[in-house]
Amino acid sequence: MSTQEAVTASILVIGDEILSGRTKDKNIGYIAEYLTAIGVDVAEVRVVPDIEDEIVAALNALRARYTYVFTTGGIGPTHDDITADAVAKAFGVEISVNAQARAMLLERIPEADLNEARLRMARIPHGAALVANKISKAPGFWIGNVIVMAGVPSIMQAMLDEVAPQLKTGQVMLSETVRADAKEGDVGGPLGEIAKAHPGVSIGSYPFADELGRPNTNLVVRAREPALLAAAMADVQAMLAARKAG
Amino acid sequence: MSTQEAVTASILVIGDEILSGRTKDKNIGYIAEYLTAIGVDVAEVRVVPDIEDEIVAALNALRARYTYVFTTGGIGPTHDDITADAVAKAFGVEISVNAQARAMLLERIPEADLNEARLRMARIPHGAALVANKISKAPGFWIGNVIVMAGVPSIMQAMLDEVAPQLKTGQVMLSETVRADAKEGDVGGPLGEIAKAHPGVSIGSYPFADELGRPNTNLVVRAREPALLAAAMADVQAMLAARKAG
Numbered sequence: 001m002s003t004q005e006a007v008t009a010s011i012l013v014i015g016d017e018i019l020s021g022r023t024k025d026k027n028i029g030y031i032a033e034y035l036t037a038i039g040v041d042v043a044e045v046r047v048v049p050d051i052e053d054e055i056v057a058a059l060n061a062l063r064a065r066y067t068y069v070f071t072t073g074g075i076g077p078t079h080d081d082i083t084a085d086a087v088a089k090a091f092g093v094e095i096s097v098n099a100q101a102r103a104m105l106l107e108r109i110p111e112a113d114l115n116e117a118r119l120r121m122a123r124i125p126h127g128a129a130l131v132a133n134k135i136s137k138a139p140g141f142w143i144g145n146v147i148v149m150a151g152v153p154s155i156m157q158a159m160l161d162e163v164a165p166q167l168k169t170g171q172v173m174l175s176e177t178v179r180a181d182a183k184e185g186d187v188g189g190p191l192g193e194i195a196k197a198h199p200g201v202s203i204g205s206y207p208f209a210d211e212l213g214r215p216n217t218n219l220v221v222r223a224r225e226p227a228l229l230a231a232a233m234a235d236v237q238a239m240l241a242a243r244k245a246g
Numbered sequence: 247m248s249t250q251e252a253v254t255a256s257i258l259v260i261g262d263e264i265l266s267g268r269t270k271d272k273n274i275g276y277i278a279e280y281l282t283a284i285g286v287d288v289a290e291v292r293v294v295p296d297i298e299d300e301i302v303a304a305l306n307a308l309r310a311r312y313t314y315v316f317t318t319g320g321i322g323p324t325h326d327d328i329t330a331d332a333v334a335k336a337f338g339v340e341i342s343v344n345a346q347a348r349a350m351l352l353e354r355i356p357e358a359d360l361n362e363a364r365l366r367m368a369r370i371p372h373g374a375a376l377v378a379n380k381i382s383k384a385p386g387f388w389i390g391n392v393i394v395m396a397g398v399p400s401i402m403q404a405m406l407d408e409v410a411p412q413l414k415t416g417q418v419m420l421s422e423t424v425r426a427d428a429k430e431g432d433v434g435g436p437l438g439e440i441a442k443a444h445p446g447v448s449i450g451s452y453p454f455a456d457e458l459g460r461p462n463t464n465l466v467v468r469a470r471e472p473a474l475l476a477a478a479m480a481d482v483q484a485m486l487a488a489r490k491a492g
Contacts, residue, residue: 021279033267079438117434188363
């Protein structure tokens with residue numbers, strides 16, 4: 001469904017292995033790009049350790065502030081997987097083995113192998129809806145405005161595909177990029193003027209090294225209204241043309 | 247210098263381009279690994295947009311809580327580079343062009359090119375110490391317990407090298423990894439028992455697919471004391487050996 005209000009989200013990455021640098025996160029960029037494309041603006045990201053109080057505090061801060069919170073990590077079968085318990089605590093609800101989640105696990109795991117550790121993956125806070133996952137079958141879940149997903153990227157991506165059609169979405173942020181063929185410091189002045197003249201538009205400037213290692217700049221113009229975007233982009237293009245002509 | 251207290255840090259990534267997914271962050275993992283290796287524990291990460299109030303609020307929350315805050319992004323020459331101003335506001339100090347920072351810029355930029363946009367990069371909050379950078383010469387800075395660095399990875403890395411020798415550091419978190427040659431759900435139970443029996447030790451379990459795509463698990467044992475680490479690792483190894491023998 002689509003509305004005209006801005007729909008916001010935050011991403012909460014849960015895991016000591018990200019904070020120690022042992023595992024390099026691949027989920028933040030993926031989720032950010034995915035949500036932006038469907039009209040959900042990611043407004044904040046946090047990474048917290050596998051400590052229940054930290055997870056609960058971050059969850060409560062974020063869910064009060066944004067339309068959605070997407071969490072990744074901490075829903076596996078081991079003692080350090082404490083996300084489901086932390087979510088239950090944040091919402092003040094009970095948690096126990098969910099029959100439907102258990103049945104999902106049994107689609108992939110023989111009943112003889114469904115030990116206590118694996119059954120942890122079927123422990124779901126009361127009141128949550130399950131988020132199916134084609135890869136490992138172990139479900140994520142959705143409670144209130146919080147969507148709880150796996151940390152393994154392929155599984156997280158399958159869960160995101162599952163929930164995306166049910167998300168409230170806003171007007172997509174449109175974006176156009178132009179290569180300035182100039183150093184950032186050479187276009188910074190005029191660009192600031194253009195940004196000031198176009199209040200509904202956000203203009204970003206991103207330096208990069210070109211094919212030969214020379215400094216160059218990408219200018220990114222973003223707006224929700226096509227007309228606003230076009231007007232700002234026309235001014236940016238005119239500024240760049242004037243620079244080249246001069 | 248080295249102390250026996252835990253030294254903590256948070257990372258504050260500043261930039262709309264990360265939240266939109268246009269740019270995939272490469273700094274969090276780098277800084278996390280770097281600081282962990284020298285005995286500074288990264289305890290939290292946040293990503294916030296290019297909005298002054300958001301940056302100020304995050305800075306004030308993080309600097310009150312952790313030994314250090316490392317920021318990346320928003321110190322370039324364009325209108326969307328507002329980190330220095332936000333830091334000045336968070337600390338309640340003035341900001342203006344710093345003569346030493348201006349001189350650093352002139353090491354690389356001819357005076358004729360030092361326009362108003364580029365001079366933004368020499369605007370430094372009063373009371374801050376500069377953090378030199380060999381790559382672009384434009385400095386970062388250090389004020390209170392906040393270290394302000396560039397967003398471009400090569401420049402950020404040069405700045406981190408510059409400040410690292412001056413950081414207070416704690417006892418390094420030691421870490422050993424063992425490949426379980428087992429599915430995570432098969433070791434989850436005994437691993438939880440071992441974790442309970444070794445309170446000064448953190449044991450993490452990370453599933454991965456082996457060379458042939460079969461599910462496997464890395465077990466990571468972490469502790470500050472070598473003896474604690476060795477004792478827990480011995481129990482983990484014994485558990486894995488018993489599994490293989492059985």
